[in-house]
Amino acid sequence: MSHDTDVGTNGEGSPTTDSRDGAPTGLRARLVGLWTLLHREILRYVRRPRNTFLPPMITNVLYFTVFGVVLGERISGNDPNAFGGAGYILFILPGLVVLGMISNAFENASFSIFHGRWNEYIHEVLTSPLSHTEMVLAYVAASSLRGIVVGAIIWGVGLVFTPVTVANPFYLAAFMLVIPTLFAAFGVIGGLWARDFDYLTVMNQFIIRPLVFFGAVFYPLSALSGIWRQVTLLNPMVYMVNGVRYGVIPEAVAVPPNRSLLVLTGLTVAVVALDVELVRRGYGLVD
Amino acid sequence: MTAPAIRARNLRKNYGDVQALDGLDLTVERGEFFGLLGPNGAGKTTFINTLVGLVHKDGGDAEVFGFDVEADYREARDRIGLAPQEFNVDRFFPIIEVLEHKAGYHGIGSKEARRRAEDALKTVGIWDKRDTRFDWLSGGMKRRFVLARALVSNPDLLILDEPTAGVDVQLRHDLWDIINRMNDAGTTILLTTHYIEEAERLCDRVAIMDSGSKVEVAAPDDLMARGTDTIDLGLADPPRTAPRLDVDGVTDVTVTDDGLSVTAAGGSQTAPELVRVLERQGHHVTSLDIRRASLEEVFVDLTRDDREYAEVSA
Structure with a gap:
C-alpha cells in the first residue's frame, strides 16, 4: 500500500511484523474493510427501491386485499376464536412478513454473489485483503437487513388493514432477526452453487415459496388433522411463522417458541460457518 | 535479507x-x-x-x-x-x-x-x-x-x-x-x-x-545477444554460390543480389572476422550492415525450440 514503509523481515527474509499505517492486520483497517463491503451491498439495493422494496409492498397490498378483506370474513365464519381471537388479516400478517423476509434475504445474497460471479466483478472482493469471514459477514448482514426492512414494510402495510398490538416484543425482534439472517446465509450458498440465473429462480420459486405457503401462513395448525398435521410439523417454516406470530397473537400459536428460536439460532450459526468454509475453499469462486 | x-x-x-x-x-x-x-x-x-x-x-x-x-x-x-x-x-x-x-x-x-x-x-x-x-x-x-x-x-x-x-x-x-x-x-x-x-x-x-x-x-x-543476428555484406563482385566461411558463430550463408547475407550468433563480434575471411578469399567488401535479432525472434526461437523438444520427448 505504501512505498515509504517496509515489511519487517527476520534473518531468513520471511515477514515478522507489519508496521504500515492502515495495514489489514490493524483492527480499524479490518473494520473499515468489512464496513466498505457491507455498505456497498446495502447501497446496491437501497438505490433501487423500485426493484427491491416496491414489489413486496404491492404484493402484500394484494394479499391483504384479497385474502384479508375479500375472503377473510368468510374464512373466519362466525367463530370469534377462530384465529386466537384475532382477525384473519392479523393472523396471516406474521406469515406474510416471514415470506417477505425469507424471499428477500435469500434473493439478495444469492443474486449479489451470483451476479458478481457471472460478471466476474466479485474478483474485486476476492483479490482484496478482506478475510473470508469478513466477506461472508458483509454479504449475510446486508441481505439480512434487506429482509428485515421488507418485513417492516409488510408490517406497515398490514397496519393499514388491521390494528396490531405487540404482545411479546422480545420474541418478535428475535425471530425477525434470526429468520432473515438464516436465509441470507442460505442465499450465500445458493449464489455460490448456481451455474446460471435459472438456478436462482428454481430455489426461490420451487423450494422456498412452497415451504412457506405450506407453513401455516394462511391457516392455523388446528385446521389440519391426522397425518397432514404431522407432515406440516416437519416443515421448518411452521416454526418460523409461529415464532413471529407469537410476538403479536400468542393465543393463536400451537408450537412453543423457545425451542424454535434456539434451533434457528444454532442453524444460523452453522450455515454461516458453512458459508465461511465454502468461501475459504473457493467453492464456485476460485479455479 | x-x-x-x-x-x-x-x-x-x-x-x-x-x-x-x-x-x-x-x-x-x-x-x-x-x-x-x-x-x-x-x-x-x-x-x-x-x-x-x-x-x-x-x-x-x-x-x-x-x-x-x-x-x-x-x-x-x-x-x-x-x-x-x-x-x-x-x-x-x-x-x-x-x-x-x-x-x-x-x-x-x-x-x-x-x-x-x-x-x-x-x-x-x-x-x-x-x-x-x-x-x-x-x-x-x-x-x-x-x-x-x-x-x-x-x-x-x-x-x-x-x-x-x-x-x-x-x-x-x-x-x-x-x-x-x-x-x-x-x-x-x-x-x-x-x-x-x-x-x-x-x-x-x-x-x-x-x-x-x-x-x-x-x-x-x-x-537479444543470444539471438541470431543477420549480417548483410555488399561485395564488389557477388559470387554465384555461397562461399565456405569458417568463422565461429556463423550458421548460414546465402547469396543476395549485391553480396551475401550471413546469419550468426553475436553479429557485432563475428563481423570483423567475417570481413577478414572474405578479403582473404579475394572478395572486396563494399558495405556491411548488422541487423540484431529482435526479442520477438528470440522469443519465437525459444518457445519453438521448447515445443520441438517436447514433441521429440513425447
Whole structure:
C-alpha cells in the first residue's frame, strides 16, 4: 500500500511484523474493510427501491386485499376464536412478513454473489485483503437487513388493514432477526452453487415459496388433522411463522417458541460457518 | 535479507489433463520492472491468478514480499494492485465509487479513499467520467480505469496482465508513462504482454514461459545477444554460390543480389572476422550492415525450440 514503509523481515527474509499505517492486520483497517463491503451491498439495493422494496409492498397490498378483506370474513365464519381471537388479516400478517423476509434475504445474497460471479466483478472482493469471514459477514448482514426492512414494510402495510398490538416484543425482534439472517446465509450458498440465473429462480420459486405457503401462513395448525398435521410439523417454516406470530397473537400459536428460536439460532450459526468454509475453499469462486 | 517481491518455487496447477503450471520457479526482485512473455496457454495468467487468490495452486509455494499467497493471503493481497486482462468491474456503481470501495477493502478510510480515487482517475486521465458507470466508458477508457483501480490502493506490486491489449498507440504510450512513473517511485511491476516491443522497451528483465514453466529469464538485451543476428555484406563482385566461411558463430550463408547475407550468433563480434575471411578469399567488401535479432525472434526461437523438444520427448 505504501512505498515509504517496509515489511519487517527476520534473518531468513520471511515477514515478522507489519508496521504500515492502515495495514489489514490493524483492527480499524479490518473494520473499515468489512464496513466498505457491507455498505456497498446495502447501497446496491437501497438505490433501487423500485426493484427491491416496491414489489413486496404491492404484493402484500394484494394479499391483504384479497385474502384479508375479500375472503377473510368468510374464512373466519362466525367463530370469534377462530384465529386466537384475532382477525384473519392479523393472523396471516406474521406469515406474510416471514415470506417477505425469507424471499428477500435469500434473493439478495444469492443474486449479489451470483451476479458478481457471472460478471466476474466479485474478483474485486476476492483479490482484496478482506478475510473470508469478513466477506461472508458483509454479504449475510446486508441481505439480512434487506429482509428485515421488507418485513417492516409488510408490517406497515398490514397496519393499514388491521390494528396490531405487540404482545411479546422480545420474541418478535428475535425471530425477525434470526429468520432473515438464516436465509441470507442460505442465499450465500445458493449464489455460490448456481451455474446460471435459472438456478436462482428454481430455489426461490420451487423450494422456498412452497415451504412457506405450506407453513401455516394462511391457516392455523388446528385446521389440519391426522397425518397432514404431522407432515406440516416437519416443515421448518411452521416454526418460523409461529415464532413471529407469537410476538403479536400468542393465543393463536400451537408450537412453543423457545425451542424454535434456539434451533434457528444454532442453524444460523452453522450455515454461516458453512458459508465461511465454502468461501475459504473457493467453492464456485476460485479455479 | 529482504524477501523478494515475488518468489515462486515448483509451482504447479492442473486443469484436468492440462498442466497449466508445471513446476514454475521464478523470482522477481523488489523494484524490478519484470516482463512475463509466452504464447497463449503458457500459464502466465494462471500464475498471476495464483498470486492474487483466484486460482488454488496444486503444489509448490508462492510468496509476495515474503507472505505466502494462501497462508498469509490478506497480507499478500494488500500489497498487490491487479489490472487484469478481462474487464471484471462492478457495474452497479459510478467508477469513482468503485475505486472508493476498492480502497476501502484495503482498510483505507472513506475520506482518504475518496482522495485516492480522485487522484487515480486524474492520473489515468478520466476524471471527467468519474460519475459514469463502467459499461458506458469507451474501450480505451475502460483500459485506463482498470489501471486506476490497480493504483488506488497504492500497491507495492503492480500486476498488469496485457494492459495495452487492443488500445491505440497514443493510449499505449500514456499507459507506459504511468507505469514507468510507478516503477520509478519504487513499485515493483509484473507485466505480461504479447507486444514484444513493450517488454523490450519497459522491462529490466523478462521471463519467457511456455507450457507452464520458465524457459528463460534475462534482461532483454542479454536475450537479444543470444539471438541470431543477420549480417548483410555488399561485395564488389557477388559470387554465384555461397562461399565456405569458417568463422565461429556463423550458421548460414546465402547469396543476395549485391553480396551475401550471413546469419550468426553475436553479429557485432563475428563481423570483423567475417570481413577478414572474405578479403582473404579475394572478395572486396563494399558495405556491411548488422541487423540484431529482435526479442520477438528470440522469443519465437525459444518457445519453438521448447515445443520441438517436447514433441521429440513425447
